[in-house]
Amino acid sequence: MDRRMKLILTIVSLLVFILLLWLAESYMDPFIKRILNVAAIYVILGVSLNLINGFTGQFSLGHAGFMSLGAYASALLYMSPALKATNFFIEPIIWPLSEIQIPFFFALLVGGAIAAVAGFAVGAPCLRVGGDYLAIVTYGFAEIIRVILNNLQNITNGPLGLKGLPTYTNLYWSWGWALFTIFFIKKLVDSSYGRALKSIREDEVAAEAMGVNLFKHKTLAFVIGAFFAGIGGGLLGSLLMTIDPNSFNISLTFQIVMIVLLGGLGSITGSVVMGVSIAFLMELLRFVESPMTIFGLTIPGISGMRMLIFALILVITVIFFRRGLFGQKEFSWDWIFRSKRRNAE
Amino acid sequence: MSLLKLEHVTKRFGGLTAVSDFNLDLQEGELVGLIGPNGAGKTTIFNLITNTYLVSEGKVILGGKDITGMKTDRITAEGIARTFQNIRLFGELTALDNVRTAFHLRLKSSVLSAVFGLPGYRKEEKEIDDKAMLLLKTLGLEKYKDDLAGSLPYGLQRKLEISRALATNPKVLLLDEPAAGMNPEETLALAALIMRIRKEFNLTVLLIEHDMSLVMSICERIVVLDHGVTIARGLPKEIQNNPEVITAYLGTGDLYA
Ligand SMILES: Nc1ncnc2c1ncn2[C@@H]1O[C@H](COP(=O)(O)OP(=O)(O)O)[C@@H](O)[C@H]1O
Numbered sequence: 162m163d164r165r166m167k168l169i170l171t172i173v174s175l176l177v178f179i180l181l182l183w184l185a186e187s188y189m190d191p192f193i194k195r196i197l198n199v200a201a202i203y204v205i206l207g208v209s210l211n212l213i214n215g216f217t218g219q220f221s222l223g224h225a226g227f228m229s230l231g232a233y234a235s236a237l238l239y240m241s242p243a244l245k246a247t248n249f250f251i252e253p254i255i256w257p258l259s260e261i262q263i264p265f266f267f268a269l270l271v272g273g274a275i276a277a278v279a280g281f282a283v284g285a286p287c288l289r290v291g292g293d294y295l296a297i298v299t300y301g302f303a304e305i306i307r308v309i310l311n312n313l314q315n316i317t318n319g320p321l322g323l324k325g326l327p328t329y330t331n332l333y334w335s336w337g338w339a340l341f342t343i344f345f346i347k348k349l350v351d352s353s354y355g356r357a358l359k360s361i362r363e364d365e366v367a368a369e370a371m372g373v374n375l376f377k378h379k380t381l382a383f384v385i386g387a388f389f390a391g392i393g394g395g396l397l398g399s400l401l402m403t404i405d406p407n408s409f410n411i412s413l414t415f416q417i418v419m420i421v422l423l424g425g426l427g428s429i430t431g432s433v434v435m436g437v438s439i440a441f442l443m444e445l446l447r448f449v450e451s452p453m454t455i456f457g458l459t460i461p462g463i464s465g466m467r468m469l470i471f472a473l474i475l476v477i478t479v480i481f482f483r484r485g486l487f488g489q490k491e492f493s494w495d496w497i498f499r500s501k502r503r504n505a506e
Numbered sequence: 507m508s509l510l511k512l513e514h515v516t517k518r519f520g521g522l523t524a525v526s527d528f529n530l531d532l533q534e535g536e537l538v539g540l541i542g543p544n545g546a547g548k549t550t551i552f553n554l555i556t557n558t559y560l561v562s563e564g565k566v567i568l569g570g571k572d573i574t575g576m577k578t579d580r581i582t583a584e585g586i587a588r589t590f591q592n593i594r595l596f597g598e599l600t601a602l603d604n605v606r607t608a609f610h611l612r613l614k615s616s617v618l619s620a621v622f623g624l625p626g627y628r629k630e631e632k633e634i635d636d637k638a639m640l641l642l643k644t645l646g647l648e649k650y651k652d653d654l655a656g657s658l659p660y661g662l663q664r665k666l667e668i669s670r671a672l673a674t675n676p677k678v679l680l681l682d683e684p685a686a687g688m689n690p691e692e693t694l695a696l697a698a699l700i701m702r703i704r705k706e707f708n709l710t711v712l713l714i715e716h717d718m719s720l721v722m723s724i725c726e727r728i729v730v731l732d733h734g735v736t737i738a739r740g741l742p743k744e745i746q747n748n749p750e751v752i753t754a755y756l757g758t759g760d761l762y763a
């Protein structure tokens with residue numbers, strides 16, 4: 162199949178997708194819309210974490226930390242001064258944050274940028290440690306962020322969090338950013354820079370000996386991954402309408418790690434498919450947390466049961482399907498049409 | 507003209523002196539063999555040249571420039587490339603991508619220019635593609651360009667490692683036991699290959715090798731190492747008959763063992 166044909170197919174499917182978004186945004190029931198928004202955010206988070214963990218091979222557990230930075234930074238910028246005043250009743254918010262209000266889009270960008278700076282700050286010193294240590298250090302970083310958010314009363318409102326956030330997040334914003342994330346990271350990993358990142362994953366010693374600057378490229382992965390995590394956090398904050406320091410804890414990071422592992426380390430397609438699937442599964446499995454009666458035995462609702470089920474799925478995947486659903490494979494038009502033809506034979 | 511010079515290079519691992527007071531003056535265009543029994547410190551010398559290990563004492567000088575302690579990737583950019591004794595390819599990348607990766611260090615375009623496919627980047631990427639394909643052809647690997655490097659047979663992996671090293675555009679090529687695991691026929695072909703690329707790419711080569719027939723047939727000079735100490739240096743003929751060298755090799759008197 163030639164390039165032009167593929168381009169046309171891509172454009173047509175994009176148009177169809179936008180039409181579907183418009184239909185969903187206009188006619189779907191709010192409950193489904195909410196899941197679809199969460200799905201887009203999971204896609205953003207999964208794909209961006211995959212850049213760090215899957216393509217560059219640096220096992221990071223810091224994603225929730227980057228998300229919280231994005232969520233707080235953007236919320237503090239798009240909230241109206243009046244809303245801030247009602248939120249910060251224990252201790253007023255510091256100037257100039259008390260006065261500033263900028264449009265949602267720019268607030269998101271600033272949130273992403275702040276997360277990216279944090280990505281650099283974590284990534285750079287972490288380069289000396291590898292493997293398991295990196296996981297611990299990045300997890301520690303996310304915890305530190307949480308503690309800081311809890312204690313900066315006059316900037317973050319401390320443990321009270323931010324409430325009544327305006328819901329700017331809709332399907333256009335969330336899926337628009339999801340598509341951009343997919344585009345950006347796909348183009349990146351297919352480029353010369355992407356090959357350098359993958360070479361680090363494959364063999365650091367050899368990569369460096371072939372002239373790949375380890376410091377530059379590992380921080381690059383962290384900065385870009387953190388940027389999109391910050392955007393995802395900003396979108397999620399405005400969708401949930403409430404954020405507090407504990408909204409972004411290790412169990413959120415765990416969910417995103419799960420999306421990446423189940424989809425396949427190094428497969429963007431995998432992260433997209435699993436991001437959407439997990440968003441729906443989380444809702445479908447809600448029933449397991451409500452009280453139920455089995456063979457006359459009444460079990461009270463146990464919150465956290467869903468995570469237990471996911472943990473089980475994850476353990477089974479890691480043991481029996483190490484490469485996840487897609488391994489390192491990616492969706493492509495060639496692949497679709499080839500498999501169609503094979504089926505026809 | 508002297509191209510690569512090692513002056514009084516010493517490496518200690520804790521109490522063990524893996525390389526002691528090693529000196530080498532590689533002239534431009536030369537092909538020098540570095541031999542010695544297992545554990546003599548040969549690979550360590552490669553690691554010291556590329557600063558994969560930091561030298562304990564001494565200097566490494568490339569073309570008059572002191573590169574001691576320079577970062578490994580910078581040293582590669584300065585013109586030293588290597589292969590590894592226990593092959594270190596990027597196993598999950600294709601043969602073509604292995605070679606293309608080694609061109610990355612000369613890329614000028616920015617990340618954003620790469621992501622958005624700006625003309626400047628597209629031009630560079632096209633050049634990388636062409637050069638990488640040419641290199642694969644030179645080494646007879648073009649058929650395998652889309653195969654994962656890790657799935658190639660051993661002999662081809664060794665060749666692919668050489669083409670990847672060549673892609674960094676080196677002045678000095680360090681080959682660490684390139685004939686390991688090859689049969690006599692393949693070794694013969696490898697000798698021809700080394701001679702050919704040396705000429706084609708204007709290389710100066712430092713070769714670690716166990717296969718004496720290979721070393722004796724293509725090296726112009728040989729340095730012999732034992733327990734980190736240089737025990738002999740000279741022409742292949744001289745080395746062959748050097749009693750100290752013969753003793754170092756198990757004392758069997760048979761260099762071809
Ligand atoms: N990273 C290291 N740490 C400690 N000892 C090492 C290290 N690398 C090599 N050595 C030791 O240095 C000596 C020389 O090793 P090496 O250079 O690999 O030998 P050769 O390549 O000549 O077979 C050996 O005794 C080896 O155990």
Ligand SMILES: [Mg+2]
Nearest residue numbers: 548549550591
């Ligand atoms: Mg060795």
